[in-house]
Amino acid sequence: MAVNLPAPPADAPARPSEVRVLARGLAILRAFEPANEWRTNTELATLTELPKPTVSRLTANLTESGYLIYSAERAAYRLSTSVLALGYVAASNRNLVVIARPLMQEFADQHNLSVVLGSPDGGSMVCNEVAHSRSLLFTLRVRVGSRLRMGQSALGRALIGSMGDAERDRVLARLEETDHETWSVLHGQLKTVVSQMQRRGYVIAAGTLERGTNGVAVVIDTPDGPHGFALGCAAPSGILSVSRIESEVAPDLLALKRRLEADLSVTADGPDS
Structure with a gap:
């Protein structure tokens, strides 16, 4: 029989996996300091010491959310104005x-x-x-x-x-x-x-x-x-x-x-x- 579990409260602490994803996302954003230069996934992987597949997923999500800008010509990313703001x-x-x-x-x-x-x-x-x-x-x-x-x-x-x-x-x-x-x-x-x-x-x-x-x-x-x-x-x-x-x-x-x-x-x- 299926059991309906109660939803976690709004102020419930984040799970370790969620904190880890957030920390990795912030590491990606910090990698553009100080001059907000264009950076490829390979460069970001080197700077953050994260696996390249992980970096690729993070940059795709950050771009979709409006935190990064992607240049097809450069195949590279930089911070968007919303992050700067x-x-x-x-x-x-x-x-x-x-x-x-x-x-x-x-x-x-x-x-x-x-x-x-x-x-x-x-x-x-x-x-x-x-x-x-x-x-x-x-x-x-x-x-x-x-x-x-x-x-x-x-x-x-x-x-x-x-x-x-x-x-x-x-x-x-x-x-x-x-x-x-x-x-x-x-x-x-x-x-x-x-x-x-x-x-x-x-x-x-x-x-x-x-x-x-x-x-x-x-x-x-x-x-x-x-x-x-x-x-x-x-x-x-x-x-x-x-x-x-x-x-x-x-x-x-x-x-x-x-x-x-x-x-x-x-x-x-x-x-x-």
């Missing part, structure tokens, strides 16, 4: 916020708008730093820790536009499941988003985050990994028109991006390099 490069993240904070405030005051530095987390962009113009009466309802929809915000669209095809497809598939309304709008505008990033290096979002508000964003590459952050700004369309974005704000935002990336590179190299 979880804090694998926490020191660099802190450096970026510290370096960016005064420059963001200066930019916000100069252009009379709000500036946001964000990183991806699931289907959202988490605001790591926010600066509002001190002379702007209307400001975005965002603060540090706020979450913006990836498909609606200029920050998220810039990040999506900068991704490779495989990573972008995974992000869009996740959005289709978790935020279908946003996905349906973004899906119809995807070619424009990707084209803007490839041709201009920035994405314009007109009225997608808040009605009557325009935004523009670029992607920030840190020494530890590509497109882990997005830097954007927004204001009411009466202040920040699309023509003003294209002629004035976007070029200055690209200049700020280059300055931040240069400052981060110097910080990563150290004073004696």
